[in-house]
Amino acid sequence: MDRRTAHSSTPPRDEDLHRRLVYGDESALGEVYDAFGGLVHAVARTVTRSTNAAEDVVQEVLTHLWARPYAFDPARGSLRAWLSMLAHRRAVDRVRDAEHEPGAALADAALLHAALTELPLAQRQVLHLAYFAGRTYRQVAVELGIPEDTAKIRLRAALRSLADRLADPPDPAVERGI
Amino acid sequence: MGWDPAEEHPEIDALLAAWALDAVMSGDEERIRAHIEDCEDCTEELARLREAVHRLDGPPAEPAKGARKGADKVGRGRLMAAARAARTGHDAPAAHAAPYAAAVASLEALLRELDGTPARWGTPVVHDWDVQGTVAHLIAADEPLAERLGLLPVTRAEPGGTGDAAPWEVRWAARTEEVVAYEHTRPPAETAEAWRTQAHGLLELPEAREAEPAALSTALMGRRLPVADHYVIRAFETWIHTRDIGRALGLVVPPPPPVHLRRLVALAVRILDLALGDGARPVLLAVEGEAGGDWVLGPAAEPVAAELVLEAVDLCLLVGGRLTPQEVSRGQAGDAAAAQHVLATAASLAWL
Structure with a gap:
């Protein structure tokens, strides 16, 4: 059992992909696309509500990884979480730049996603893995090399911050109501 | 019943966010359900957290599952074409020059980390070189092979007075000093561009693409070796100095891929x-x-x-x-x- 646990922590694959990206091996980029392109797309689509915008974010994020492989450090988190966070930030920026979208529900979601980008890195990593990448807290813990309890506590802190933001949004009308 | 809801409250409380995110393990669900039946605080908290998840989800999206498959292939092709255009600019080199091409790609990527922060070019690296000085040293170190293979100089550093009779180590060290001194008189971006021009020049030569011209021996830096080996030495030195720069900047430079190593x-x-x-x-x-x-x-x-x-x-x-x-x-x-x-x-x- 112990051996399996030790073996199932995935870091070598991220390190291998990173090494090949650093040295300009195109096939590594193709593998990243195949493994994480769907996730990046889903993240961007959730935020932008647009398939076209999501396709653009996929291109942006993976081209960035290719041009700036040193921006990702496999010792400091998983590639899955890193790509998800980058896609999310780019998507939030897009929505912020576009701004012409009406509709209260959409604006609410956009505000909450903007709040998500401001969470501390450790909380963002776990939230991305659990919410966007569909990992259990145990998988999150293994992927990031942290104890399960830490993963749970970080998930709680992250989601509570967002829930607090909902209860107390930066909208004067709602504030008066409370 | 054997359990006291108050006692397990902290444990369940820690799981609520994971549950709201559908990120719990199979056994957890029953325990949470049993607990929240009697715990108002947890029920309220769960509703609050679920609402946050619900808001993140946004309104239900129109299904587009089939379309993504086609877009996926197009997207992959588009990405790979963009990658090719962004990084290399020349065809794949022969096996003996592949380690050098890879090392050059790695240093180019590392230097991109300095974009927008010009002060970091002055970070001390090794000997008395900063980042710019280390890149200048690589210009000097690649120069003998480039010159031997007929490329034009990329730096305007004046050759000094050591003379051809001096031992190669003396001439080599003197050349580095000249180039480092000269390169410090211009912006780091120009030094990087000069290094890049010479490196890509070397990679575009027939000697980097074909085995036959690379088999010819030539004496450089005290060693008579086939040109192919000189390319491997260039890769070696480029990697070592990229590693030096990475350490100075706090960025980990992984070792070359096994086939190159x-x-x-x-x-x-x-x-x-x-x-x-x-x-x-x-x-x-x-x-x-x-x-x-x-x-x-x-x-x-x-x-x-x-x-x-x-x-x-x-x-x-x-x-x-x-x-x-x-x-x-x-x-x-x-x-x-x-x-x-x-x-x-x-x-x-x-x-x-």
């Missing part, structure tokens, strides 16, 4: 063997790792006096002057003096 190791072993000469007692060198292999150094006819086990990257760092014989971790058996002699000779190659 293997070439660096093989060349290092050959040069080490030449340097040991026939007078040395034979030592079995076992290089570990993906790029490893076994070699007998010294006269093959005599029995092996000692065994030395080194990791591939460590051997390169020893030969590259980045680890001392005292520091390098190794396995060793047999005649200690013979093994020590190999380590000392490796370190004395002073390649870079």
